[in-house]
Amino acid sequence: MTTIDTPRDTAKISVRDVRKTFPLRNEEFVALERVSLDIADNEFVTVVGPSGCGKSTLMNILAGLDEPTAGHAQVDGRDVAGPGPERGVIFQQYALFPWLTVRKNIEFGLKVAGLGKAERRARTDHFIRLVGLDQFADALPKMLSGGMKQRCAIARAYAVDPSILLMDEPFGALDALTRVTLQEQLLDTWSREKRTVLFITHDVDEAVFLSNRVVVMAARPGRIYDVVDVDLPYPRTEEVRLSPEFAALRNRVWTSVYHQTPGTAADASPTPSA
Amino acid sequence: MTTSTPSVARNGPDQGGGAAAGDAATTTAPAHRQSGRPAPRRRATDRRHRLRLLNALSIVGGIGIWWILALAGFQFPTPPEVVATGAELWRDGTLQQDVLASLGRVLTGFLLGSAVAVPVGFLMGWYTVARGLFEPWIQFFRTIPPLALLPLVLVLLGIGELPKVFVIFLAAFLACVISTYQGVVGVDRTLINAARVLGAKDGRIFVRVVIPASTPFILVGMRVGLGSAWATLVAAELLAAQAGLGYRMQQAQLYYDLATIFVGIIAIGILGLVMDRLLLLAETRLTGWQERR
Numbered sequence: 426m427t428t429i430d431t432p433r434d435t436a437k438i439s440v441r442d443v444r445k446t447f448p449l450r451n452e453e454f455v456a457l458e459r460v461s462l463d464i465a466d467n468e469f470v471t472v473v474g475p476s477g478c479g480k481s482t483l484m485n486i487l488a489g490l491d492e493p494t495a496g497h498a499q500v501d502g503r504d505v506a507g508p509g510p511e512r513g514v515i516f517q518q519y520a521l522f523p524w525l526t527v528r529k530n531i532e533f534g535l536k537v538a539g540l541g542k543a544e545r546r547a548r549t550d551h552f553i554r555l556v557g558l559d560q561f562a563d564a565l566p567k568m569l570s571g572g573m574k575q576r577c578a579i580a581r582a583y584a585v586d587p588s589i590l591l592m593d594e595p596f597g598a599l600d601a602l603t604r605v606t607l608q609e610q611l612l613d614t615w616s617r618e619k620r621t622v623l624f625i626t627h628d629v630d631e632a633v634f635l636s637n638r639v640v641v642m643a644a645r646p647g648r649i650y651d652v653v654d655v656d657l658p659y660p661r662t663e664e665v666r667l668s669p670e671f672a673a674l675r676n677r678v679w680t681s682v683y684h685q686t687p688g689t690a691a692d693a694s695p696t697p698s699a
Numbered sequence: 700m701t702t703s704t705p706s707v708a709r710n711g712p713d714q715g716g717g718a719a720a721g722d723a724a725t726t727t728a729p730a731h732r733q734s735g736r737p738a739p740r741r742r743a744t745d746r747r748h749r750l751r752l753l754n755a756l757s758i759v760g761g762i763g764i765w766w767i768l769a770l771a772g773f774q775f776p777t778p779p780e781v782v783a784t785g786a787e788l789w790r791d792g793t794l795q796q797d798v799l800a801s802l803g804r805v806l807t808g809f810l811l812g813s814a815v816a817v818p819v820g821f822l823m824g825w826y827t828v829a830r831g832l833f834e835p836w837i838q839f840f841r842t843i844p845p846l847a848l849l850p851l852v853l854v855l856l857g858i859g860e861l862p863k864v865f866v867i868f869l870a871a872f873l874a875c876v877i878s879t880y881q882g883v884v885g886v887d888r889t890l891i892n893a894a895r896v897l898g899a900k901d902g903r904i905f906v907r908v909v910i911p912a913s914t915p916f917i918l919v920g921m922r923v924g925l926g927s928a929w930a931t932l933v934a935a936e937l938l939a940a941q942a943g944l945g946y947r948m949q950q951a952q953l954y955y956d957l958a959t960i961f962v963g964i965i966a967i968g969i970l971g972l973v974m975d976r977l978l979l980l981a982e983t984r985l986t987g988w989q990e991r992r
């Protein structure tokens with residue numbers, strides 16, 4: 426997965442006029458309508474929007490689990506054709522294998538990648554510690570709380586070291602404290618190892634705190650409603666979180682999410698009705 | 700949709716009642732063990748003890764009623780008579796021989812039936828073509844009691860071991876194949892997607908995700924299949940056999956030997972129960988990862 430460095434800033438992820446419909450009784454339900462989005466290499470983009478606006482659908486398309494009805498989804502300049510280990514995915518429903526222990530769940534991707542036993546073990550241990558599940562390494566998912574399951578899912582995705590992380594409300598089920606810790610850890614790994622991240626969330630604060638750019642979506646049809654650049658410096662410390670600039674951006678995004686005027690789109694004229 | 704205990708477990712075949720009680724006992728135990736407080740745990744063990752006591756009382760009482768009826772002039776043999784007959788049949792080796800003959804048939808048929816049912820069920824769940832080809836036949840034969848095929852099978856396959864084993868095979872196969880198929884079709888898409896995004900290809904997904912996820916269904920199918928196989932076997936032996944528990948009872952009927960018939964019935968019941976329990980044990984060990992709600 427190497428890209429030839431052209432002088433032009435080529436996008437790592439590129440979504441072009443994507444439309445996605447699902448059959449709904451006799452008609453079709455428009456889940457995504459003319460969605461276009463470019464994400465640069467190493468960029469951190471968050472997506473917020475009301476429930477049912479197609480966030481997960483967009484992520485599934487980028488993950489290669491679903492195909493757009495029309496338009497193109499490209500990664501590294503190539504059309505997405507199926508999933509690949511360079512794109513790590515964290516699902517909204519934890520999707521842990523219930524018959525495997527925490528350790529074995531995390532090891533799954535490493536086995537697929539063909540890593541040797543010792544290296545597998547070391548990497549797994551590292552990520553178990555990172556998400557604070559040391560005590561539960563050999564527990565089955567049924568013994569974990571929702572937040573612990575989510576942490577295990579995060580470790581499983583991190584372990585294969587993907588260059589792109591697609592995260593669907595990964596911190597949704599966590600308590601405030603764990604959430605902040607994992608947000609900081611995520612930013613920490615992201616700034617050190619530089620990954621491209623697409624991060625879906627319901628939480629406006631989280632969306633602003635983490636990202637370079639917040640994409641606000643609207644529903645019926647699912648579309649991009651607004652894009653807000655976040656020009657706050659990294660590392661995002663508590664100071665940043667409490668700054669007036671942060672508050673201003675937060676208000677801007679909040680208004681975009683909760684006071685949407687129907688029928689408008691950020692990137693184009695009003696969408697033609699289906 | 701997460702995997703849960705398949706519904707077939709609740710309304711299983713002949714041994715359904717006993718099996719359901721077993722399920723209840725195995726599910727309550729760990730649930731209470733997890734809670735740290737001693738009080739509910741003690742109450743749970745108390746209740747289990749009471750249950751066991753009632754079980755024992757019920758068995759003793761039932762045998763008592765049987766005894767009284769026998770003495771009151773019914774044509775029953777008394778319990779001691781049955782025990783004596785059983786001991787005698789054991790001493791001259793007839794009982795062992797019959798048990799071995801019956802078990803041999805049922806296990807051969809059951810193992811072959813399950814061994815074929817599991818891959819066929821997987822094929823049906825995984826490939827539309829296989830499903831389209833197999834489904835009408837399975838649905839059709841499912842409505843026919845395997846025993847009803849015995850006359851035909853006897854004509855076609857002769858009177859040796861083959862027809863009986865074949866009918867048992869069919870009984871086990873039909874019960875297991877449907878259950879396996881349902882298990883494969885019901886595998887949570889999210890789990891398959893999770894494996895795919897971790898880089899797994901179809902072969903690995905099949906072995907590492909689809910098979911474990913459908914194991915609960917397969918095991919339930921096997922248990923239903925074993926019950927069905929056992930029922931079919933005994934009936935088949937009643938009709939056509941030279942040895943086996945069913946055959947022995949058939950012979951005893953000719954000589955009006957009720958004690959031997961009782962021995963046969965008790966042996967069939969005990970063996971069926973033991974086999975069912977063994978599979979239940981395998982089930983709890985292999986599918987303990989399931990979340991019970």
Ligand SMILES: Nc1ncnc2c1ncn2[C@@H]1O[C@H](COP(=O)(O)OP(=O)(O)OP(=O)(O)O)[C@@H](O)[C@H]1O
Pocket residue numbers: 447448454456475476477478479480481482483517647
């Ligand atoms: N497989 C499907 N078949 C039919 N409709 C679907 C399917 N998947 C999604 N949809 C519909 O598409 C719309 C968008 O779904 P999606 O899951 O992408 O929403 P979301 O933005 O992730 O919502 P949430 O924030 O609640 O997770 C919903 O109205 C949903 O009903």
Ligand SMILES: [Mg+2]
Pocket residue numbers: 480481482517593
């Ligand atoms: Mg979603």
